[in-house]
């Protein structure tokens with residue numbers, strides 16, 4: 634037997650002997666040469682931002698050896714963002730969310746509506762106590778008008794005036810075709826004549842409930858506008874205010890409006906139904922004329938409003954004019970209304 638073979642033999646005897654005599658049966662710590670760890674169990678729960686720990690102990694008899702592993706921090710389980718303070722055009726808002734697990738919260742500024750569009754032009758009005766705003770050199774698609782400028786309130790959207798020699802509007806936001814949305818702050822009380830005339834890219838406008846008057850032709854030819862909610866504060870809707878707004882499918886007229894002026898919804902071919910509130914006492918010339926899709930007009934006043942000529946000219950051939958049941962005959966016989974007698978029905 635050579636030396637190598639002898640060594641192999643000794644090794645084999647040791648290994649076999651070990652298995653036979655349970656060499657993992659150690660009676661003092663440190664004697665365990667190969668730990669046999671069992672399952673890990675959590676010994677320190679992880680938190681949102683703190684690591685946890687799990688431990689496995691050696692199953693070999695008499696061994697106190699253990700292995701520890703880090704459990705990574707869980708991260709916060711954030712709830713939804715909630716608005717704490719609405720942003721205004723002049724001041725940042727705040728939004729906050731909190732962790733459903735540990736309750737930690739975080740607050741961030743709400744920037745959406747608080748950055749005025751650069752380039753806007755402000756003109757002092759009312760004896761230097763307020764500002765009127767117009768497009769100026771602004772080019773942004775999303776236009777945000779601030780509620781204040783140089784510490785004074787912005788109360789007016791400036792009017793635009795048509796220049797017959799250049800054949801273009803000057804002032805206001807007229808023909809600002811790049812504009813897709815405009816935020817009007819609730820400091821604004823009036824929207825000037827032609828203010829947004831020809832803003833064909835405008836799809837969304839929110840008129841705040843501080844506005845009391847919408848000027849003549851204010852939104853004329855805003856063909857991209859699909860719906861408009863006129864707030865309760867508005868008492869007058871100017872001539873052709875929404876004239877030729879072909880994309881407009883719905884319009885809500887608030888119940889403080891007394892006069893729907895001439896051509897207010899003229900040639901709104903997408904408009905299918907409109908409700909005229911109880912407060913309206915007069916409807917102007919061609920107010921809904923050429924709104925070819927208009928099939929339903931609901932009038933809430935029991936006393937027929939004064940009706941100018943051609944109000945419903947070239948609306949849908951199936952136009953139904955619904956009025957309070959008690960007033961059906963009154964409408965059918967009223968001046969102006971009588972020419973639509975065959976289309977007048979009781980509100981269902």
Ligand SMILES: [Zn+2]
Nearest residue numbers: 665668691696
């Ligand atoms: Zn061990």
Ligand SMILES: [Zn+2]
Nearest residue numbers: 681709732735
């Ligand atoms: Zn947390």
